[in-house]
Amino acid sequence: MVRCRRKACRKAIAITSGTLFANSKLSYSQILLLAYLWLADCNRASIILISGISGPTVTSFLGYFRSIIGASLDADDTVIGGQGIIVEIDESKFGKRKYNRGHRVEGAWVIGGVERTQRRLIFAEVVERRDARTLLNVISRHVAAGSIVHTDLWRGYVSIEDELDVQHFTVNHSINFVDPETGTHTNTIEGTWNGMKLKISPRHRTQDGIQENILEFIWRRKHEENLWGGFIDAMQKVHIE
Numbered sequence: 138m139v140r141c142r143r144k145a146c147r148k149a150i151a152i153t154s155g156t157l158f159a160n161s162k163l164s165y166s167q168i169l170l171l172a173y174l175w176l177a178d179c180n181r182a183s184i185i186l187i188s189g190i191s192g193p194t195v196t197s198f199l200g201y202f203r204s205i206i207g208a209s210l211d212a213d214d215t216v217i218g219g220q221g222i223i224v225e226i227d228e229s230k231f232g233k234r235k236y237n238r239g240h241r242v243e244g245a246w247v248i249g250g251v252e253r254t255q256r257r258l259i260f261a262e263v264v265e266r267r268d269a270r271t272l273l274n275v276i277s278r279h280v281a282a283g284s285i286v287h288t289d290l291w292r293g294y295v296s297i298e299d300e301l302d303v304q305h306f307t308v309n310h311s312i313n314f315v316d317p318e319t320g321t322h323t324n325t326i327e328g329t330w331n332g333m334k335l336k337i338s339p340r341h342r343t344q345d346g347i348q349e350n351i352l353e354f355i356w357r358r359k360h361e362e363n364l365w366g367g368f369i370d371a372m373q374k375v376h377i378e
Contacts, residue, residue: 163190163194163198167188167190168198170187170188171184171188171190171195171198171199171202172198172202172368173365174187174188175198175199175202176364176365176368181195181196181199184199202368203349203350203352203353204349204375205368205371205372205375206352206353206356206367206368206371207349207352207353207356208371208374208375209356209370209371209374209375210352210355210356210359212278214355214356214359215260215262215279215355216260216278216279216280216281217250217251217252217258217259217260217279217280217281217284218250218252218280218281218283218284218285218286218303219252219281219282219283219284220281220282220283220284221283221284221285222252222253222254222281222283222284222285223252223253223284223285223286223287224250224251224252224253224280224284224285224286224287224303225250225251225253225286225287225288225322225323225324225325225326226248226249226250226276226280226286226287226288226294226323226326227248227249227250227288227289227323227326227327227330228246228247228248228249228267228272228291229246229247229249229330229334230244230245230246230247231244231245231246231247231334231337231342231347232244232245232339232342232343244342244343244347245263245342245343245347246263246264246265246266246267247261247262247263247264247347247351248261248262248264248267248271248272248275248276249261249262249326249329249330250276250279250280250286250326251325251326251329252284253325256358257325257329257358258358258359259329259354259355259358260279260280260355261333261351261354261355262275262279262351263347263348263351267291267293268293269292269293269294269295269296271293272293272294272297273296273297273300273301276297276301276303277300277301280301280303282301282302282303283302283303284303284304285303285304285306286303286304286305286306287306287307287308287321287322287323288305288306288307288308288323289307289308289309289310289323290307290308290309290310294307306319306321307321308321308322308323332354333351333354336350336353336354337350337351337354356371
């Protein structure tokens with residue numbers, strides 16, 4: 138317990154108040170074990186087996202962990218690129234594919250980008266549409282001025298260079314994966330989509346459920362050299378109601 142030092146105030150609060158340890162029946166060591174296994178990318182079944190903790194409790198804590206790291210990300214954390222840095226941008230549909238003729242694929246459209254640097258920082262945002270206005274709005278918030286943007290020939294990208302302070306190059310995927318004259322390609326972002334889809338199960342690929350998982354992917358990419366340190370920082374930064 139921590140007590141107020143003012144004589145007129147004798148209020149005391151638990152030192153764990155506002156943290157994921159508050160009101161939990163698990164010990165601190167059990168919670169930290171769950172966090173460690175989750176950060177190590179163990180799946181839910183493995184975490185239950187290793188920790189000996191019930192499935193519903195593990196599920197709840199994995200949800201807490203995702204909420205914490207998602208809330209710890211600032212707007213600046215999803216701004217990528219910069220002067221002379223190439224940023225590949227693309228859209229992808231996340232959903233459980235239906236093979237019956239006449240049925241559309243349910244799920245969510247995501248617009249994302251990755252900078253072509255060693256850190257490969259990314260942004261990704263769930264959208265209801267992928268028209269020119271939506272694309273421009275998303276790119277203006279997530280791509281720094283002076284960037285060199287690479288996209289395919291989707292018509293929504295046509296006015297990027299006119300509206301934003303970026304250079305814009307395109308690749309015609311119906312002819313080449315890499316433009317033979319300019320070297321323009323979007324292979325890096327397409328590889329990122331594949332990696333993201335491997336991490337996000339089909340049942341979470343919905344308009345309502347996918348954003349938290351995307352934020353987890355972005356956070357892990359940002360902190361991949363020190364996941365544990367990043368997690369401790371996130372716990373200090375975020376207050377849980």
